Amino acid sequence: MRSFSYSRPTTFDEACRNAEHTRFLAGGTNLIDLMKSDVERPTHVIDIGSLPMRDIADRPDGGLRLGALVTNADTAAHPLVIDRYPLLASAILAGASPQIRNMATNGGNLNQRTRCHYFYDPAMACNKRSPDTGCAARGGRNRIMAVLGTSDACIATFPSDMCIALAALNATVNLHGPDGGRTVGVRDYHRLPGDMPWRDNILQPGEIVTSIDLPPAPFGPHHTYLKIRDRLSFAFAIVSVAVGLHMEDGRIACGSIALGGVGTKPWCVPEAEALLDGRPPSHSLFRDVAERLLHGAVADRDNAAKIRLAPRVIERALWQAAAGTPQSQTDKTIR
Amino acid sequence: MTRESVAVPCRLQINGQDYSADLPPSVTLLDLLRERLDLTGTKKGCDHGQCGACTVLVDGKRVKSCLILAVSIPDSVVTTIEGIAQDGRLHPMQQAFIDADAFQCGYCTPGQIMSAIALLEEGHIHSRAEIREFMSGNLCRCGAYNGIINAIEQVVSRQHRNQAGEAA
Ligand SMILES: Cc1cc2nc3c(=O)[nH]c(=O)nc-3n(C[C@H](O)[C@H](O)[C@H](O)COP(=O)(O)OP(=O)(O)OC[C@H]3O[C@@H](n4cnc5c(N)ncnc54)[C@H](O)[C@@H]3O)c2cc1C
Ligand code: SF4
Ligand code: FES
Ligand code: FES
Numbered sequence: 001m002r003s004f005s006y007s008r009p010t011t012f013d014e015a016c017r018n019a020e021h022t023r024f025l026a027g028g029t030n031l032i033d034l035m036k037s038d039v040e041r042p043t044h045v046i047d048i049g050s051l052p053m054r055d056i057a058d059r060p061d062g063g064l065r066l067g068a069l070v071t072n073a074d075t076a077a078h079p080l081v082i083d084r085y086p087l088l089a090s091a092i093l094a095g096a097s098p099q100i101r102n103m104a105t106n107g108g109n110l111n112q113r114t115r116c117h118y119f120y121d122p123a124m125a126c127n128k129r130s131p132d133t134g135c136a137a138r139g140g141r142n143r144i145m146a147v148l149g150t151s152d153a154c155i156a157t158f159p160s161d162m163c164i165a166l167a168a169l170n171a172t173v174n175l176h177g178p179d180g181g182r183t184v185g186v187r188d189y190h191r192l193p194g195d196m197p198w199r200d201n202i203l204q205p206g207e208i209v210t211s212i213d214l215p216p217a218p219f220g221p222h223h224t225y226l227k228i229r230d231r232l233s234f235a236f237a238i239v240s241v242a243v244g245l246h247m248e249d250g251r252i253a254c255g256s257i258a259l260g261g262v263g264t265k266p267w268c269v270p271e272a273e274a275l276l277d278g279r280p281p282s283h284s285l286f287r288d289v290a291e292r293l294l295h296g297a298v299a300d301r302d303n304a305a306k307i308r309l310a311p312r313v314i315e316r317a318l319w320q321a322a323a324g325t326p327q328s329q330t331d332k333t334i335r
Numbered sequence: 336m337t338r339e340s341v342a343v344p345c346r347l348q349i350n351g352q353d354y355s356a357d358l359p360p361s362v363t364l365l366d367l368l369r370e371r372l373d374l375t376g377t378k379k380g381c382d383h384g385q386c387g388a389c390t391v392l393v394d395g396k397r398v399k400s401c402l403i404l405a406v407s408i409p410d411s412v413v414t415t416i417e418g419i420a421q422d423g424r425l426h427p428m429q430q431a432f433i434d435a436d437a438f439q440c441g442y443c444t445p446g447q448i449m450s451a452i453a454l455l456e457e458g459h460i461h462s463r464a465e466i467r468e469f470m471s472g473n474l475c476r477c478g479a480y481n482g483i484i485n486a487i488e489q490v491v492s493r494q495h496r497n498q499a500g501e502a503a
Contacts, residue, residue, distance in 0.1 A: 003340035006360035006406060025407060032363070032402045033383050045360065047407050073396075097472025098457070099450065100384055102396045103403070233471035331464035 001035050008047040015048055016178050018206030024048050026069060026108040029100050034113065038122050039129055053107070053210050056080065062216040068107030068209045072162060073098065075106055085214055086326065087223040087244055091165035093329040094227045097234050107209040110163060110173065110189065113200060114156035115236055116145065127153045128197040143302035144238070148294070149264035154197030155300055158190055158265045159236050165225055167258035167266035168242035171214050177207035186212070190265035219244035221324035226317040228309065232332050237261030239310045241317035245276070252276045252322070257314070259293060262306050269293050281322040290314040343406040349374070350418030358405055365389045365400040368415060376416035376445045387473030390446035391415045397453035416445035419452065427490050428452050435486035439477035447473045451487050460491045
């Protein structure tokens with residue numbers, strides 16, 4: 001690791017400094033990893049661990065506010081999360097390992113970077129790591145790369161599990177920056193790569209994620225996080241689906257779906273979700289929804305399988321949610 | 336460009352002993368333990384969070400010490416494999432690993448044991464499947480997994496017997 005200077009401020013005003021070559025440190029599971037690989041090269045690290053963002057609290061609307069520094073493990077184990085947002089707890093438990101979840105924070109999860117192998121290797125061309133140097137993944141070994149939301153400049157997958165559930169839950173992200181605070185929907189937080197893949201999201205220099213708000217989610221047992229990967233544990237998603245359905249008398253009043261593993265950001269298609277409104281579950285309906293979600297998917301050399309796999313995972317997840325039999329993250333049983 | 340980084344105060348309690356020094360901020364907890372304190376029981380496998388060989392407890396929770404800057408956990412209580420035996424007696428989990436033949440080369444073992452101790456504390460021990468899932472952050476290249484799960488189950492069932500004995 002290159003050397004750097006370090007500070008641990010206790011106020012937002014001290015922390016929200018818009019300085020070049022500076023990175024915020026939370027759990028460190030992504031930043032320290034990337035610094036060791038010489039991908040991230042900050043000359044100054046601002047440890048945000050002393051900022052007051054460690055609470056999970058009720059919201060007046062019946063929702064929940066998750067502090068940015070609460071660990072992924074504590075979030076998934078929180079009684080209010082288990083009770084009201086089991087979809088979120090499930091997605092968190094589907095990711096990483098117990099040790100990493102004990103370190104990883106909610107703010108860090110939102111801001112984690114891609115696992116593209118070429119991004120991790122400074123000897124390879126990568127527009128995301130070094131602007132305008134090319135993309136070694138295009139035409140390369142790219143079976144883990146994205147098929148939705150890609151651009152000529154970058155086809156990297158956004159790797160988070162937690163954020164896929166946050167997108168299905170229509171969470172909002174609260175930010176604090178040098179010019180004050182603002183709130184952004186989580187579906188608008190991550191960016192498509194376009195011709196600026198080095199910008200993963202809308203965070204401005206000096207801005208900090210302070211918390212994530214979850215609106216009330218009337219899904220009861222009708223949710224699931226279904227994650228397909230190369231091995232049953234401790235692997236990133238090839239395809240994952242977060243679903244929540246609001247069921248009324250055997251019909252779907254409305255539903256929410258987000259895809260992971262296939263997109264350059266958590267993938268949501270409101271028109272696909274609208275197809276569910278007022279309809280009873282059926283094979284043809286779920287096939288239509290899956291088709292609409294995958295609309296415009298483009299494969300590169302090795303990742304066409306994702307385009308065939310994803311609709312099946314979506315349909316399976318919709319049936320799990322409709323039946324109220326979510327995927328188990330302990331023994332992975334598909335009920 | 337190499338920059339001299341300014342040393343930062345680091346205060347920890349490690350295996351019951353107070354530690355304080357000024358450290359370059361780039362020193363990981365793993366390198367502090369191994370390179371500066373001679374606590375080489377904690378192993379460096381991948382150095383990237385992927386293998387679990389470096390697992391220690393920080394404030395009672397299992398973490399990967401290779402991805403933690405030592406200066407970033409001020410006043411924390413750190414427990415390593417060297418800190419779990421009491422009065423010369425092995426920790427029950429250490430003894431169970433020996434009894435169940437839960438290792439071959441032994442390189443992953445300190446991390447496995449620290450992880451397993453935390454697993455019991457967390458209570459993710461209701462089934463063999465649950466134990467396997469919640470030990471997935473610790474890889475064993477010798478493939479001693481069955482022995483490892485057997486060792487953990489031994490400690491779990493001994494605990495249950497002891498609790499039943501106390502209740503009777
Ligand atoms: C071996 C391994 C396996 C993994 N497997 C999975 C998996 O299967 N699924 C999955 O979803 N994830 C997985 N992860 C990724 C893990 O979830 C992330 O690394 C973690 O969530 C990042 O959180 P952190 O607090 O450690 O972030 P840090 O590493 O501290 O920070 C990451 C980035 O976010 C920025 N940041 C952090 N907090 C804030 C904030 N409050 N405001 C603004 N910026 C901030 C930092 O500046 C940095 O750029 C894995 C990681 C590892 C190492
Ligand atoms: S896909 Fe994106 S992250 Fe991967 S090499 Fe290309 S530009 Fe870099
Ligand atoms: S050495 Fe830390 S996880 Fe491998
Ligand atoms: S015993 Fe050799 S790596 Fe586990």
